[in-house]
Amino acid sequence: xxxxxxxxxxxxxxxxPQHPSTHGVLxxxxxxxxxxxxxxITHIGYLHRSMEKIAENRTYTQFIPFTDRLDYVASMNxxxxxxxxxxxxxxxxxxxxxKYIRVIVAELNRIASHLLAIGxxxxxxxAFATPLFYCFREREKVIEIFDEVCGNRLTYNYMxxxxxxxxxxxxxxxxxxxFIKYMRPKINDYxxxxxxxxxxxxxxxxxGILSKxxxxxxxxxxxxxxxxxxxxxxxxxxxxxxYDKFEFAIPTGKNGDMWDRYRxxxxxxxxxxxxxxxxxxxxxxxxxxxxxxxxxxxxxxxxYFRAESxxxxxxxxxxxxxxxxxxxxxxxxxxxxxxxxxxxxxxxVKVADVVGxxxxxxxxxxxxxx
Amino acid sequence: xxxxxxxxxxxxxxxxxLGFISAxxxxxxxxxxxxxxxxxxxxGPMRVGWHGVLQPIADAIKLLCKEDIVPVGVDKWVWxxxxxxxxxxxxxxxxxxxxxxxxxxxxxxxxxxxxxxxTSTGIFGIFMAGWGSNNKYSLLGGMRSAAQIISYEIPLLIxxxxxxxxxxxxxxQKIVTAQAKYWFIxxxxxxxxxxxxxxxxxxxxxxxxxxxxxxxSELVAGFHTEYSGMKFAMFFIAEYTNMFTISAIAAxxxxxxxxxxxxxxxxWFLIKTYTIIFVLMWVRWTFPRxxxxxxxxxxxxxxxxxxxxxxxxxxxxxxx
Amino acid sequence: xxxxxxxxxxxxxxxxxSEEDLTKAVIVPQExxxxxxxxxxxxxxxxxxxxxxxxxxxxxxxxxxYIFYSFKNRQQAIVKVYLPIDAAEVESLxxxxxxADWFEREVYDLFGVxxxxxxxxxxxxxxxxxxxxxxxxxxxxxxxxxKP
Amino acid sequence: xxxxxxxxxxxxxDLIKGLIVTFRNLITPAITLQYPxxxxxMTQRYRGLIDLYPVKCIMCSQCVKICPTNCLALTHKEGPxxxxxxxxxxxxxxxxxxxxxxxxxxxxxxxxxxxxxxxATSNRKELEINLLNxxxxxxxxxxxxx
Numbered sequence: 001x002x003x004x005x006x007x008x009x010x011x012x013x014x015x016x017p018q019h020p021s022t023h024g025v026l027x028x029x030x031x032x033x034x035x036x037x038x039x040x041i042t043h044i045g046y047l048h049r050s051m052e053k054i055a056e057n058r059t060y061t062q063f064i065p066f067t068d069r070l071d072y073v074a075s076m077n078x079x080x081x082x083x084x085x086x087x088x089x090x091x092x093x094x095x096x097x098x099k100y101i102r103v104i105v106a107e108l109n110r111i112a113s114h115l116l117a118i119g120x121x122x123x124x125x126x127a128f129a130t131p132l133f134y135c136f137r138e139r140e141k142v143i144e145i146f147d148e149v150c151g152n153r154l155t156y157n158y159m160x161x162x163x164x165x166x167x168x169x170x171x172x173x174x175x176x177x178x179f180i181k182y183m184r185p186k187i188n189d190y191x192x193x194x195x196x197x198x199x200x201x202x203x204x205x206x207x208g209i210l211s212k213x214x215x216x217x218x219x220x221x222x223x224x225x226x227x228x229x230x231x232x233x234x235x236x237x238x239x240x241x242x243y244d245k246f247e248f249a250i251p252t253g254k255n256g257d258m259w260d261r262y263r264x265x266x267x268x269x270x271x272x273x274x275x276x277x278x279x280x281x282x283x284x285x286x287x288x289x290x291x292x293x294x295x296x297x298x299x300x301x302x303x304y305f306r307a308e309s310x311x312x313x314x315x316x317x318x319x320x321x322x323x324x325x326x327x328x329x330x331x332x333x334x335x336x337x338x339x340x341x342x343x344x345x346x347x348x349v350k351v352a353d354v355v356g357x358x359x360x361x362x363x364x365x366x367x368x369x370x
Numbered sequence: 371x372x373x374x375x376x377x378x379x380x381x382x383x384x385x386x387x388l389g390f391i392s393a394x395x396x397x398x399x400x401x402x403x404x405x406x407x408x409x410x411x412x413x414g415p416m417r418v419g420w421h422g423v424l425q426p427i428a429d430a431i432k433l434l435c436k437e438d439i440v441p442v443g444v445d446k447w448v449w450x451x452x453x454x455x456x457x458x459x460x461x462x463x464x465x466x467x468x469x470x471x472x473x474x475x476x477x478x479x480x481x482x483x484x485x486x487x488x489t490s491t492g493i494f495g496i497f498m499a500g501w502g503s504n505n506k507y508s509l510l511g512g513m514r515s516a517a518q519i520i521s522y523e524i525p526l527l528i529x530x531x532x533x534x535x536x537x538x539x540x541x542x543q544k545i546v547t548a549q550a551k552y553w554f555i556x557x558x559x560x561x562x563x564x565x566x567x568x569x570x571x572x573x574x575x576x577x578x579x580x581x582x583x584x585x586x587s588e589l590v591a592g593f594h595t596e597y598s599g600m601k602f603a604m605f606f607i608a609e610y611t612n613m614f615t616i617s618a619i620a621a622x623x624x625x626x627x628x629x630x631x632x633x634x635x636x637x638w639f640l641i642k643t644y645t646i647i648f649v650l651m652w653v654r655w656t657f658p659r660x661x662x663x664x665x666x667x668x669x670x671x672x673x674x675x676x677x678x679x680x681x682x683x684x685x686x687x688x689x690x
Numbered sequence: 691x692x693x694x695x696x697x698x699x700x701x702x703x704x705x706x707x708s709e710e711d712l713t714k715a716v717i718v719p720q721e722x723x724x725x726x727x728x729x730x731x732x733x734x735x736x737x738x739x740x741x742x743x744x745x746x747x748x749x750x751x752x753x754x755x756y757i758f759y760s761f762k763n764r765q766q767a768i769v770k771v772y773l774p775i776d777a778a779e780v781e782s783l784x785x786x787x788x789x790a791d792w793f794e795r796e797v798y799d800l801f802g803v804x805x806x807x808x809x810x811x812x813x814x815x816x817x818x819x820x821x822x823x824x825x826x827x828x829x830x831x832x833x834x835x836x837k838p
Numbered sequence: 839x840x841x842x843x844x845x846x847x848x849x850x851x852d853l854i855k856g857l858i859v860t861f862r863n864l865i866t867p868a869i870t871l872q873y874p875x876x877x878x879x880m881t882q883r884y885r886g887l888i889d890l891y892p893v894k895c896i897m898c899s900q901c902v903k904i905c906p907t908n909c910l911a912l913t914h915k916e917g918p919x920x921x922x923x924x925x926x927x928x929x930x931x932x933x934x935x936x937x938x939x940x941x942x943x944x945x946x947x948x949x950x951x952x953x954x955x956x957x958a959t960s961n962r963k964e965l966e967i968n969l970l971n972x973x974x975x976x977x978x979x980x981x982x983x984x
Contacts, residue, residue: 268372
């Protein structure tokens, strides 16, 4: 007998803004029929700091620390995307060593961010804290490297327009190599803990399926798009910095379900390790540091630049009027579009899967609300 | 006719049992925190006493001193009584648990049936908490819990019946005596029954990976979301007492109870019980949580058929 | 295919469009936007992805910026719509691209551009009862501190 | 049906794999530090609070101009020998975002960031720091540097 024609009174559950697993201050207005989700209305904006307005009142250099606060898990990538956009506006070329350093730190940060994504995803599925703690342990190693490189653990403010703030410190290449050696077996640990675990498979396979067409139509980017089977990675398809010199694969999924999204992130971990290995081996000796640049005056014009951040394509649309402050700065945050699809994905799933799908989309409210 | 001496004995026994229960629950809370911490490569509580042994006592004092918050719109009576309805059955089950050769409060001749019947009533408390809290998360947790416990009762009972076929008695002491030759777990049929029992008992006491009624990530804290202070502590104590009970039953039914060489009976009994509890904790901190429909599917599609087939095979063994 | 090629193709079909000198973006008249979007999404150009919508307040006008992307041809197209600041209204693109939903709400929230036929045009980042459109240049708020 | 039995048999094996991972971690020693008693050494480049060598300062106000949150303020006066002299150098710590731009832009390295990170206080007044006071950070814990 089909149970689908049995309905109970609709239950309205306000999930968030304070809830253990809404990844920040997200508010989901869930309409439940028993345990099944009928509708889900997403309310955002609890973390709105009006970054774009702030940018209009800051110089180009002064805005770099603010980009740290967008996607605070992957600050390096935010710095990078912003700095590259300004450099494109200025038509500025960056020393080769600075490019390599940027690649290394951006990929390290991608690993840190993906680790957090995997850990919190497992946490959302109810593997209480254990995978999260393992991921944190490994992420800590990355953060310690960053601490050494740029002196901060979360908001790095490391990139500068035209280069980087500091050169790599003495002996850091040894530490990064050690980290790669340490990280590889840990990935196997996660595989043992999660990938083939029957409960995990049950919870993730064929749930929250995001088809290729829907993903493109909703402008989903990053690992979520790749999990839906679109082989698209800006690092490969529109290479910036020196990504075209490295060999790496673009992991893609087949079905676009939760498991595929998890799988793509896991594979990207090892691909990033591969990139870092090559970058460390090929890093040239040269000047990489630049002054902070108090007065940067690009010519009037507009530029749109996007870079592959761990959550997708982070775009900066900068309009300059020739003064020291940007006339308009638009941040095209990947999580913003990625969250928009949530309503589509959660219709008809159980309430427990809502948090799972949310976790698998790997959103970050700092970036969505800006 | 209650004489003075029997009254004194009764009071002594009751206080001993209650003392043991609270001591055991506190020890288990500390142990769980330690096990989880070390699985996660942390230290866990380290401040109060040696490696934080006194942490549960500190927590209990803190909870006792807390303001008793009554949320607006709760169903007062139901909400107030729920913690008692959860805790009392958990305590009552101790009457028939054999700690040693003569160390049992009352060797009921329907011992195991009594325990199962009493512990099953704990669900009333959980559902009352879910209903009375006037909170949607609590309500969902309570409903999940009711569905879950009723479905897992079936494989649980069938696996116990398999044991009873071999022991030939419902009395806990007689079941232990029946294992004089060998532990029941060494019997292949009862080996299967042991796992069915452990899994369904885990679900019965709402432990991970079946902790849906209090599913942290979706239901905040499930049925006890709105409880604080001592009422919350009672839920907590009930959870750990129940965990002790099911492990004690497993030890009695399958691992020979208090039987064992060299060491005295109660020691053997506690070793076996705590080993099972450790496994439960280990499992809890490893696996993701199952979803509510998968949980029910697992009970009806996997555990119940297995236990039924197992029961038939066991019966055939005995009749042969 | 370059941006200029896209412009030529659109120009062929819609003679009213023009090209912005500085950025080479395609400027589409306000009333033609749905038709152009439909054409862009169609077989000829197959821009299947509306990557981003944003706006720039140019004091006398508001420029809407649409960034389209084609995964088939691996190509980007920037389309602009000039709107008068006092009557900023344009047809919504939600029926072609579902990503437009939130982007348009954001532009509405921050710039006050009304998107006609949008399914749910409500503020998205600011509270529902917020006064004014923060990213407009003439926006005032006692808490807004301008710093040179 | 075949799938059912396959999962029944291979499922537990994969579950045990997970249990082995956690057990391996159970017997490895903990990696966390007992915070107030054990502290991590700070790195060379760690960006703590802003600190000043008043003698080195040439009052160019570059730091004040580059600060994105406007947390620095300095005034100078003419000293007895017609030389510029620092009059006050205020640092509003509650506004500081620890970006380090001021320290980077300082031409004489007069402004630098020290390693203090335990900066919680119950009094908001304490967050407004006079950088000219030599004992300004005396009460706060100075961590070791790696």
